[in-house]
Amino acid sequence: MKRSLKLTHEPIDEALLQAQREVGAASGAVLSFSGWVRDMEGEARIAAIDYEGYEKMAYHQFDLLLDQMEKQWPIESIRLVHRLGKVVVNEPSLWVEVVAPHRLEAFEALMWLIDSMKLKVPIWKHPIESPITGQDEDHGSSYSP
Amino acid sequence: MQVRVQFFSYFKDLTETSTCTLDVQEGCRLECALEDIRSRFPKLETMRRCTLVAVGLDYVAKDHILQEGDEISLFPPVQGG
Numbered sequence: 001m002k003r004s005l006k007l008t009h010e011p012i013d014e015a016l017l018q019a020q021r022e023v024g025a026a027s028g029a030v031l032s033f034s035g036w037v038r039d040m041e042g043e044a045r046i047a048a049i050d051y052e053g054y055e056k057m058a059y060h061q062f063d064l065l066l067d068q069m070e071k072q073w074p075i076e077s078i079r080l081v082h083r084l085g086k087v088v089v090n091e092p093s094l095w096v097e098v099v100a101p102h103r104l105e106a107f108e109a110l111m112w113l114i115d116s117m118k119l120k121v122p123i124w125k126h127p128i129e130s131p132i133t134g135q136d137e138d139h140g141s142s143y144s145p
Numbered sequence: 146m147q148v149r150v151q152f153f154s155y156f157k158d159l160t161e162t163s164t165c166t167l168d169v170q171e172g173c174r175l176e177c178a179l180e181d182i183r184s185r186f187p188k189l190e191t192m193r194r195c196t197l198v199a200v201g202l203d204y205v206a207k208d209h210i211l212q213e214g215d216e217i218s219l220f221p222p223v224q225g226g
Contacts, residue, residue: 035226051225054153054218058225060202082225094226114226122199122218123225124154 001070002077005062007055007123009085012092017079027076027099029106033114035094037087041127048088054122055084061121069113073105078113082123146171146213150182153220156196159188169211175200176207178217195222 002022014034023030037049066078076099083093096113100106151164165185169178179198183189189196199218200209211217 052154053225054220057199057202057218117226118223120204120223121225122153122197122220122223124221125224126154 001066001075003063003066004077004079005059005066006081007053007058007084008081009083012081012083012095014092014095017081017095017097021097021099022077023099024076027101029100029103030097031099031103031106031110032095032097033110034092034096035114036092037089039089039130041125044127045130046089046127047130048086048128049093050086050126050128051082051084051093052124052126053082053084057122058082062117065113065116065120068116069109072112073100073109075100075105075109078109080113082121084123086128146173146211148178148211148213148215148217150178150217150219153218156189156192156219156221159192160186167217173211174207175205175209175211175217178211179207179219182217182219189219192221196220197222 021030039045062080069075069078079097081095087093096110098106098110100109146169148167148169149164150167152160152162157163167178167181175198197204197220199205200215
């Protein structure tokens with residue numbers, strides 16, 4: 001199974017990643033997933049998430065997961081990019097591509113990998129809340145904490 | 146013997162440090178070192194149930210026997226993906 005793992009502080013360039021795609025003649029399923037930062041984290045409205053990672057261990061834990069994935073499904077290749085640092089709302093923080101002979105193993109492996117990374121890979125989210133601005137209608141004043 | 150301890154995410158806030166060293170006995174199990182760490186940094190006690198622990202780059206059991214120079218990492222549940 002070919003594998004490519006990258007933790008980066010740079011924006012994820014999905015168009016470039018797609019342009020670099022390689023698919024073998026025996027593969028009929030190409031899945032890609034990207035996870036984007038939403039504007040809510042729990043009850044709080046946020047402007048961004050600052051991703052902290054223990055990089056050495058994250059790479060190692062990703063490798064262990066991919067070792068398991070390779071044993072369980074006939075995957076041709078996996079490419080994964082995870083952001084570190086500040087990612088604003090409506091930007092991708094994760095991009096994963098799985099290439100496999102058939103869609104069943106591609107979907108199963110991709111879901112399993114994302115579920116597993118949420119349990120094992122040492123990356124943490126530090127939400128950055130939106131600044132709150134508003135109008136006090138009774139007094140006609142604006143405030144920003 | 147000495148081991149290195151590092152903290153991640155808000156554990157750094159709880160301990161007010163990102164790293165420290167710990168003197169432990171030869172043959173010390175991880176669980177003993179963790180008790181020493183919690184004594185030194187009492188605010189970690191409240192996070193006992195949701196603390197993940199690694200030695201080196203791997204998650205290990207609490208009866209793992211530490212070696213000189215080992216690096217113990219403590220952190221809250223991970224949130225990648």
